[in-house]
Structure formats: structure tokens, C-alpha cells
Amino acid sequence: MPELPEVEVVRAGLERHVAGRVIASVDILHPRAIRRHVEGPADFAGRLGGVKIEAARRRGKYLWLDLADGEAMLAHLGMSGQMLVQPGEAPDEKHLRVRLRFADGGPELRFVDQRTFGGLALSELVEADGTPVPATIAHIARDPMDPLFDPARTVSALRRRRTEVKRALLDQTLVSGVGNIYADEALWRSRLHWARPTDRLTARQAEAVLGAASEVMGEALLAGGTSFDTLYVNVNGQSGYFDRSLNAYGREGRPCGRCGTAIRRDPFMNRSSFSCPSCQPKPRPRRRTP
DNA sequence: AAGATCGCCTGCAGGC
DNA sequence: TGCCTGCAGGCGATCT
Numbered sequence: 633m634p635e636l637p638e639v640e641v642v643r644a645g646l647e648r649h650v651a652g653r654v655i656a657s658v659d660i661l662h663p664r665a666i667r668r669h670v671e672g673p674a675d676f677a678g679r680l681g682g683v684k685i686e687a688a689r690r691r692g693k694y695l696w697l698d699l700a701d702g703e704a705m706l707a708h709l710g711m712s713g714q715m716l717v718q719p720g721e722a723p724d725e726k727h728l729r730v731r732l733r734f735a736d737g738g739p740e741l742r743f744v745d746q747r748t749f750g751g752l753a754l755s756e757l758v759e760a761d762g763t764p765v766p767a768t769i770a771h772i773a774r775d776p777m778d779p780l781f782d783p784a785r786t787v788s789a790l791r792r793r794r795t796e797v798k799r800a801l802l803d804q805t806l807v808s809g810v811g812n813i814y815a816d817e818a819l820w821r822s823r824l825h826w827a828r829p830t831d832r833l834t835a836r837q838a839e840a841v842l843g844a845a846s847e848v849m850g851e852a853l854l855a856g857g858t859s860f861d862t863l864y865v866n867v868n869g870q871s872g873y874f875d876r877s878l879n880a881y882g883r884e885g886r887p888c889g890r891c892g893t894a895i896r897r898d899p900f901m902n903r904s905s906f907s908c909p910s911c912q913p914k915p916r917p918r919r920r921t922p
Numbered sequence: 923a924a925g926a927t928c929g930c931c932t933g934c935a936g937g938c
Numbered sequence: 939t940g941c942c943t944g945c946a947g948g949c950g951a952t953c954t
Binding site: 633666693709710712727747749750790802804812813902903904 | 949
């Protein structure tokens with residue numbers, strides 16, 4: 633699954649391969665990929681024809697293309713989405729959902745998505761916190777790699793929540809771009825249990841876990857951001873980075889890299905949380921207020 | 923109104 | 939061997 637660093641690699645690939653080009657035509661091979669465009673697939677395809685792409689942008693795991701008509705083509709890769717820049721004569725991929733052809737006759741842009749959790753839509757740009765973003769994602773907070781991300785503000789917002797710290801890390805309206813894998817890694821690095829109540833975190837702990845999330849993403853981007861210059865913009869997330877550098881996620885029963893205790897897996901929101909029982913002790917139950 | 927839960931979708935691993 | 943079940947995951951919709 634593409635995490636934020638992979639999505640940033642895709643954004644850079646789009647900037648390089650499609651910015652400045654004029655869309656000629658759009659094929660929609662699976663309407664589910666356009667389900668978030670409420671006016672429907674025909675409207676989507678019709679409005680993109682003849683439009684120039686100005687730039688490729690990202691917030692959290694959302695991508696968008698700034699269009700010359702002032703709108704944006706918003707994209708989310710979901711669990712299995714890929715953006716491929718392919719020569720027109722390349723055979724269709726098995727899970728090809730949308731194809732954009734260009735007026736210059738050069739390579740086309742293909743949205744491929746096996747599980748169809750991802751999708752494309754057109755959205756007008758609005759101003760949110762001083763930055764133009766597609767209206768449909770104006771509720772998405774800045775991610776930790778955003779130059780205008782405000783750590784102090786996010787720390788206070790995190791500590792004002794009344795929930796568990798991992799739920800808060802996954803809440804895209806608080807901080808965006810943190811998925812299940814990087815949440816577990818950030819918690820391991822900052823030695824916090826996933827169920828720690830947010831309103832009992834010290835400022836230092838809140839800073840540490842947000843800082844760790846930012847670090848993990850930065851390291852992954854450095855490790856995986858090397859494949860820009862091929863036409864194939866790889867988005868499948870299998871960069872090899874995970875195998876070598878995950879300390880908690882997916883490591884049930886294997887020794888913690890800090891203390892050697894076996895990593896444990898707990899059920900969490902219909903999926904899993906991985907943590908070290910020794911470095912990340914379970915919080916004591918909240919005392920009833922008298 | 924914030925916080926919690928559900929459901930979408932497909933391939934694959936594991937059990938028998 | 940092949941069927942079955944469970945799991946993976948982000949996020950909008952829908953509940954409490």
C-alpha cells in the first residue's frame with residue numbers, strides 16, 4: 633500500500649512527466665474509479681479534454697493536478713492505485729481504470745487500481761489556511777512533511793483530543809499522511825503504547841511521537857525516491873524499505889530491536905497494532921473522576 | 923459535535 | 939487439489 637513517501641514519489645513523477653502537457657481525451661474503463669466525481673464519468677472526461685496541466689501537488693496521501701482552467705484533478709491511490717506513464721502502444725494493464733491521452737501524442741497517463749479503493753475526481757480549488765487546495769479535501773490537515781506544518785499547534789490539538797494516541801495519529805483532520813504502518817513505527821520510536829489517552833500525554837511525548845512520524849516518512853522518502861527517471865512511475869509500495877527498517881509493524885513474535893522482547897500484535901479497529909510489551913507498556917486504566 | 927464503527931474491494935495465505 | 943475463511947488497508951458515510 634502506498635504510504636506518504638510513495639505518494640510523494642508519484643507526485644514528483646507526475647510533475648516531471650505530465651506537467652505542461654495538454655489533455656486530449658479521457659477513457660474511463662471502470663466507473664467506480666470516478667465515483668467521487670458526483671457529476672459522473674461523462675462529465676469528468678468531457679471537462680478534462682483540451683485542458684492543460686500546470687503542476688502536480690500533494691497533501692497527505694491525496695494528489696492533485698492543477699489545471700489551467702483553475703480546477704484540480706484530485707487523485708487518491710487507495711490501497712493499490714498506481715499512476716503509470718506509458719507509451720500508447722503498451723498493452724492495457726489488467727486493472728487499468730482510467731486513461732488520459734495527450735495532445736502532443738506522447739506517452740499517456742494511466743490510473744491502474746486492482747482493488748478500486750482509490751479514484752479520481754474534479755474539484756474546484758479553495759483557499760484553506762493560506763494554501764489553495766481542492767474543496768473536497770479542505771478538511772485534510774497538513775502532513776508532517778509540509779513546509780507549513782505547525783508542530784506546536786498539532787501538539788496542542790493532539791493533547792486536546794479525548795481518545796487513544798493511535799486513533800488520533802490516524803485522524804486526517806489532525807495530521808495527515810500517517811497510516812497504520814507509520815503510526816506503529818512512530819509509537820515504537822517514541823516508546824508509547826497505542827492506547828495511551830491523548831489527554832494524558834505530556835507535551836514532550838506528543839512532540840516525540842509527531843517528530844518520529846515525520847522522521848520515519850523522511851527516511852522512507854530518502855530510501856525510495858530513486859526511480860523518477862523512468863517512464864514507469866512505481867507506486868506499489870514494495871520498495872524494499874519496509875523489509876529492512878520496520879521495527880514494530882508486522883513483526884509479531886520477533887525480538888524488539890531495542891530490548892529483545894517479542895513484539896506483540898493486538899486487534900485494533902478491525903486491523904492490527906504491533907508494539908513492544910516492554911518498551912511500550914500498556915497505560916494504566918483511567919481513574920474515575922469523583 | 924466529537925468520537926467510534928462500518929463497508930467498500932480483491933488477492934493471497936493458511937487450514938483442511 | 940481446491941474450496942473456504944480471514945486478513946490487509948484509507949477514508950467517507952453513518953451511527954452514538
